[in-house]
Amino acid sequence: MSLRAEDVSWEVGGRLLVQGVSLSPEPGETIGLLGPNGSGKSSLLRLLAGIRPASSGVVTLDGVELAALRRKSVAxxxxxxxxxxxTSVDLDVLDVIRLGRIPHRGAWSSPRPEDDAAVRAAVAHTRLEPHLHQSWHTLSGGERQRVQIARALAQQPTELLLDEPTNHLDIKHQLELLTLIVNTPVTSVVALHDLNLAAMYCDRLLVLREGLVAAAGTPSEVLTEELVRDVYRVRASVTPEGPDGRPAIRFLRAEGSGTTDAGCTRKAISR
Structure with missing residues (x-):
């Protein structure tokens, strides 16, 4: 069993932000959440994390409703x-990573050997050893995201939820960060905007449009020219590339615009 959403909806102010969505990641899978701005990706992640209660449907962890579990147990x-x-507090990198152990400790307890071991393992996995005593505020965007992933891994979770972790990063740091995520031995659900990155790194995709599921399946099943046109209102050519035939998308133009070519394809690479 794992973290699952069954027909969940979330209504705010009379508007349904998420409508009847089901999601059942397999252990160790990387699931990509796709969709235009306002499609419900971040809202679905909040439901999965238990930050917001579903208006209907249920989110379960190992078959138990999140609402029945203590917040510390979920964390x-x-x-x-x-x-x-x-943060406005001047923390160094090691202090930030140590915050991941809060769910495992009492309010005033000192770090235990198992806490230190979890932090060391998270640091090693994210290769942050050279930065441990560097101030958080001096880090680049890519380094800050790596620290946040290390902090999350220090929790020793079985499920990792990421909301557009590659936003505002250059291509090199996007690729490095997603490689780090897929090589992490946990189940990951990650919201992404870049369709080519989703095709390259995710095992399965869930595409949302106005809170509804527009498509679900493997990248090859989901990322079609028809879906890109219907969901994103953009013309594209989709071709299989790489040894595993994952789709590569070349965007042509926005529907109804006078432009002829809106960009180029990022080559698919094998994990």
Whole structure:
């Protein structure tokens, strides 16, 4: 069993932000959440994390409703990496990573050997050893995201939820960050805007449009020229590339615009 959403909806102010969505990741899978701005990706992640209660349907963890579990119990299993993270406190990198152990400790307890071991493992996995005593505020965007993933891994979760972790990063750091995520031995659900990155790194995709599921399946099943046109209102050519035939998308133009070519394809690479 794992983290699952069954026919969940979330209504705010009379508007349905998520409508009847079901999601059942397999252990160790990387699931990509796709969709235009306002399609419900971040809202669905909040439901999966238990940050917001579903208006209908149910989110379960190992078959138990999240609402029936203590927040600390959920935090020991489910880690969240937000799109933007900042602090006004002058913390160094090691202090930020240590925050991931809060769900496992008492309010005033000192770090235990198992806490230190979890932090060391998270640091090693994210290759942050050279930055441990560097101030958080001096880091680049890509380095900050790596620290946030290390903080999440220090929780020792079985599920990792990430809200557009590659936003505002250059291509090199996008590729490095997603490689880090898929090589992490947990189940990951990651919201992404870049369709080619989703095709390259995700095992399965869930595409949302106005809170509804527009498509679900493997990248080859989901990322078609018809879906890109219907969901994103953009013309594209989709071709299989790489040894595993994952789709590569070349965008042509926005529907109804006078432009002839809106960009080029990022080559698919094998994991």
């Amino acid at each position: 020991r299993r489910v880690a969240v990496v937000e799109q933007h993270a900042d």
